[in-house]
Amino acid sequence: MIVRTGQQIIASGRYQTLNPWLEVEKIREDFPIFKEKIYGKPLVYLDNAATTQKPQSVIDATIHFYSRDNSNIHRGVHLLSQRATEAYEHARVKVQRFLNAAESREIIFVRSVTEAINLVAQTYGRKHVEAGDEVLISAMEHHSNIVPWQMLCEEKGAALRVIPINDDGELLLEEYEKLLNSQTRLVAVVHLSNALGTINPVKEIIEMAHQWKVPVLVDGAQAAAHLEVDVQDLDCDFYAFSGHKLYGPTGVGILYGKADLLDSLPPYQGGGDMIRSVTFEKTIYNVLPYKFEAGTPNVAGGIGLGVAIDYVNEIGLSNIAAYENELLSYATEQLCGIPRLRFIGTAHQKASVLSFVIEGVHAHDVGTILDQEGIAVRTGHHCAQPVMARFQVPATARASVAFYNTRDEIDVLVKAIHKVIEVFK
Amino acid sequence: MSYLDDLYQEIILDHSKKPRNFKELSDANHKADGYNPLCGDKVSVYLKLEDGFVEDISFMGSGCAISTASASLMTQTLKGKSLGEIETLFKNFHNLVTGKSSASTELGKLAVFHGVSQFPVRVKCATLVWHTLQAAIKSKPETVSTE
Numbered sequence: 262m263i264v265r266t267g268q269q270i271i272a273s274g275r276y277q278t279l280n281p282w283l284e285v286e287k288i289r290e291d292f293p294i295f296k297e298k299i300y301g302k303p304l305v306y307l308d309n310a311a312t313t314q315k316p317q318s319v320i321d322a323t324i325h326f327y328s329r330d331n332s333n334i335h336r337g338v339h340l341l342s343q344r345a346t347e348a349y350e351h352a353r354v355k356v357q358r359f360l361n362a363a364e365s366r367e368i369i370f371v372r373s374v375t376e377a378i379n380l381v382a383q384t385y386g387r388k389h390v391e392a393g394d395e396v397l398i399s400a401m402e403h404h405s406n407i408v409p410w411q412m413l414c415e416e417k418g419a420a421l422r423v424i425p426i427n428d429d430g431e432l433l434l435e436e437y438e439k440l441l442n443s444q445t446r447l448v449a450v451v452h453l454s455n456a457l458g459t460i461n462p463v464k465e466i467i468e469m470a471h472q473w474k475v476p477v478l479v480d481g482a483q484a485a486a487h488l489e490v491d492v493q494d495l496d497c498d499f500y501a502f503s504g505h506k507l508y509g510p511t512g513v514g515i516l517y518g519k520a521d522l523l524d525s526l527p528p529y530q531g532g533g534d535m536i537r538s539v540t541f542e543k544t545i546y547n548v549l550p551y552k553f554e555a556g557t558p559n560v561a562g563g564i565g566l567g568v569a570i571d572y573v574n575e576i577g578l579s580n581i582a583a584y585e586n587e588l589l590s591y592a593t594e595q596l597c598g599i600p601r602l603r604f605i606g607t608a609h610q611k612a613s614v615l616s617f618v619i620e621g622v623h624a625h626d627v628g629t630i631l632d633q634e635g636i637a638v639r640t641g642h643h644c645a646q647p648v649m650a651r652f653q654v655p656a657t658a659r660a661s662v663a664f665y666n667t668r669d670e671i672d673v674l675v676k677a678i679h680k681v682i683e684v685f686k
Numbered sequence: 687m688s689y690l691d692d693l694y695q696e697i698i699l700d701h702s703k704k705p706r707n708f709k710e711l712s713d714a715n716h717k718a719d720g721y722n723p724l725c726g727d728k729v730s731v732y733l734k735l736e737d738g739f740v741e742d743i744s745f746m747g748s749g750c751a752i753s754t755a756s757a758s759l760m761t762q763t764l765k766g767k768s769l770g771e772i773e774t775l776f777k778n779f780h781n782l783v784t785g786k787s788s789a790s791t792e793l794g795k796l797a798v799f800h801g802v803s804q805f806p807v808r809v810k811c812a813t814l815v816w817h818t819l820q821a822a823i824k825s826k827p828e829t830v831s832t833e
């Protein structure tokens with residue numbers, strides 16, 4: 262297998278220099294978790310691809326909601342219900358602006374990316390995918406962007422097709438082009454790979470699919486926290502992300518869909534809030550976005566997500582991306598000097614994620630030793646078993662950076678990896 | 687680093703690098719596959735049982751240092767043991783790695799796994815091969831194909 266070394270990546274000069282406007286030490290004070298000690302050592306949190314830490318403002322917003330505004334939404338004339346509804350709907354508008362969606366009714370609150378993808382599979386998929394049709398995904402998808410399509414295809418007698426990747430972990434666009442055909446009903450691809458760190462050229466992918474009049478769902482679980490996303494510029498049909506990976510609470514996620522497309526789909530779950538009128542003979546469904554939001558949602562979570570978006574906007578995603586890029590470059594440079602260490606995922610366009618294996622050491626043993634140093638990394642298959650199979654490794658260790666991480670923390674990581682190698686010499 | 691030193695003892699590292707009885711057993715009459723979906727560790731246990739005694743035992747698979755060493759040392763320990771003795775050993779071993787009791791004398795070399803008890807998430811690594819062994823013992827006796 263040809264794997265480009267970190268040195269060569271750096272030599273290609275794609276990284277910018279350290280952004281002087283990001284005051285990381287100050288930023289870290291906004292995150293109470295960094296006061297935590299792990300086995301008496303400072304926490305070095307490098308598992309941001311799994312979930313991100315929460316700033317105090319997000320925590321406060323949740324507390325504020327439950328202590329001051331708590332009530333159900335969209336159903337009471339009383340003041341608290343009005344306040345709660347207003348705060349929740351205001352959060353929807355914040356998400357709309359964050360993604361630059363044309364209208365707020367295109368923003369559907371869900372539980373997570375996982376639920377967003379299942380929603381599309383069960384509505385768009387059920388309506389449009391038939392026997393003999395094809396759904397196209399990529400070889401670097403998270404299980405949540407594989408299994409819902411597998412379930413749909415099995416039910417419908419349709420075929421799941423997979424766009425292959427090269428040894429650097431980049432999509433093969435010429436293969437993608439060949440896979441698109443008149444039977445293709447949907448393309449579902451990840452924007453930023455959680456296992457490899459690859460940034461996919463989603464705009465190009467969408468353009469190519471649209472030539473076949475095929476809609477595209479983009480899994481933005483990782484991308485939302487690291488890249489600027491403009492759904493209108495991308496012209497994507499569906500875009501999904503989870504609040505908890507964007508410094509917000511768990512249990513809230515977003516599905517963006519183009520209004521016309523969403524309007525044409527059947528509802529997902531039935532229940533309260535998603536109806537206009539119900540008799541035992543017939544139910545008339547509510548308008549967007551409520552048609553897809555059955556039952557009492559995660560109100561505090563939605564409001565918290567809005568506050569997380571405020572926080573990110575205050576720093577600015579372009580500043581965040583520039584800083585993280587520099588940090589990723591530094592980490593890549595430091596790690597690639599370590600003997601026996603090999604990166605999995607060496608795409609030209611990368612963000613946040615450094616997946617690696619150490620020859621002769623299983624990822625779990627790496628994880629245990631790093632943990633003893635207070636370092637949190639993810640080890641395992643990262644819910645992307647097909648990626649592990651593609652690179653013929655049982656598991657990798659993955660460090661994923663966010664804007665609150667520092668060069669010092671990378672140095673701690675490097676030192677701890679040397680310790681791993683020392684133990685397993 | 688003392689907990690770590692306890693976990694990754696010399697003998698464990700040695701067995702993880704050079705696992706013993708690491709092969710398929712052509713005349714095995716019991717076999718089972720074990721899998722830990724959480725970490726992807728895989729192990730197959732090959733067992734030749736005669737009149738309730740372990741005539742021969744081996745394993746194959748891929749996993750972390752703890753699971754590989756556990757499989758290697760288990761196969762070494764169990765040769766010639768009766769099913770009754772195996773049951774007692776597993777119980778003692780399980781108590782040892784979960785910190786419920788200290789090493790009993792019959793555990794022998796397996797006592798090196800006492801360090802695992804400080805790492806609750808790694809208990810499954812140490813016990814995977816034992817659970818797989820139990821499945822192998824319960825499996826229908828037959829000539830195991832090693833193709």
Ligand SMILES: Cc1ncc(COP(=O)(O)O)c(C=O)c1O
Pocket residue numbers: 310311373374375376403405406451453454455480482483503644
């Ligand atoms: C690329 C990608 N897609 C989807 C998901 C699923 O996100 P969630 O568990 O929040 O639904 C993840 C989470 O790890 C991810 O990294």
